[in-house]
Amino acid sequence: MSTPPLRHGDYTGLAEDYARYRPGYSETVLTALLALFERPAADLVAADVGAGTGVWTRMLAGRRLHSVTAVEPNDDMRRMGVATSAAMPIQWRVGTGEATGLESESVDLLSMASSFHWVDFEAGLAEFHRVLRPGGRFVALWNPRLIEVSPLLLEIEDHLHGLCPSLKRVSSGRSGLTETLSNRLWEASGFDDLIYLEARRVTRQTPPEYLGAWRSVNDVRIQLGPDRFGSFMAFVEERLRGMEWIKTVHLTRAWSVRRI
Numbered sequence: 001m002s003t004p005p006l007r008h009g010d011y012t013g014l015a016e017d018y019a020r021y022r023p024g025y026s027e028t029v030l031t032a033l034l035a036l037f038e039r040p041a042a043d044l045v046a047a048d049v050g051a052g053t054g055v056w057t058r059m060l061a062g063r064r065l066h067s068v069t070a071v072e073p074n075d076d077m078r079r080m081g082v083a084t085s086a087a088m089p090i091q092w093r094v095g096t097g098e099a100t101g102l103e104s105e106s107v108d109l110l111s112m113a114s115s116f117h118w119v120d121f122e123a124g125l126a127e128f129h130r131v132l133r134p135g136g137r138f139v140a141l142w143n144p145r146l147i148e149v150s151p152l153l154l155e156i157e158d159h160l161h162g163l164c165p166s167l168k169r170v171s172s173g174r175s176g177l178t179e180t181l182s183n184r185l186w187e188a189s190g191f192d193d194l195i196y197l198e199a200r201r202v203t204r205q206t207p208p209e210y211l212g213a214w215r216s217v218n219d220v221r222i223q224l225g226p227d228r229f230g231s232f233m234a235f236v237e238e239r240l241r242g243m244e245w246i247k248t249v250h251l252t253r254a255w256s257v258r259r260i
Helices: 015-021 027-034 055-061 075-084 121-131 151-163 181-187 207-215 218-239
Strands: 045-049 067-071 090-093 107-113 132-142 191-205 246-259
Touching (some): 015 075, 027 132, 027 191, 045 055, 055 107, 151 218, 191 207, 207 218
16 A cells, blocks of 8 residues: 655654654744743643644753643644653643634733744634633744755755755745735734844754654645655755764744744
């Protein structure tokens, strides 16, 4: 039986690479977000929607919040999240950004990490407004790379666009939804107090880790198709041959608004 093709936003079959090779977000940004609340972190109820394998969810749980719930629609991603967070106090459940299944006015902090671009904007915000308590905060964040500071990463990116000149990144965190997100959140009814945070940090990835991160990317796979994606991965593997590690500057970019 042949494997069904991937669809945009469908991470079936990518969960293991996602869990193993996606880098974490900035702890400094998380500290700043928690400081927006006028009470201790231990009193906060959090929900991470579109949690994937729980990269950001585990960071939330590591701050010893009152409770953390992960909401994830994809079975593979959710199973991997449950497995990799088994020792942490995280409750996992099925749901989407438009229909979380969470009770009304039950959450202080609702986040979407590298996933808000897959959600219908208006329907998602309406759902978050329902779920958040008055004064609670919605946070959308991404973790893109600052490739402009690395000739190697620019070369790899140029090769990618040479294979697919029409390539348009859906989830890069520096394009698409994020280009207009500040204005759209500011104009959204039911929310105020827009905050934007950005942190830069250097990460070092071995070639297997760097390749694994590419294998976990949905939108590039979809647009290139299996043959061109395979060609791209072969190029990257050959280009990294003999290297011990790749230096990458990651940006954690976070937008937050308060529920009125």
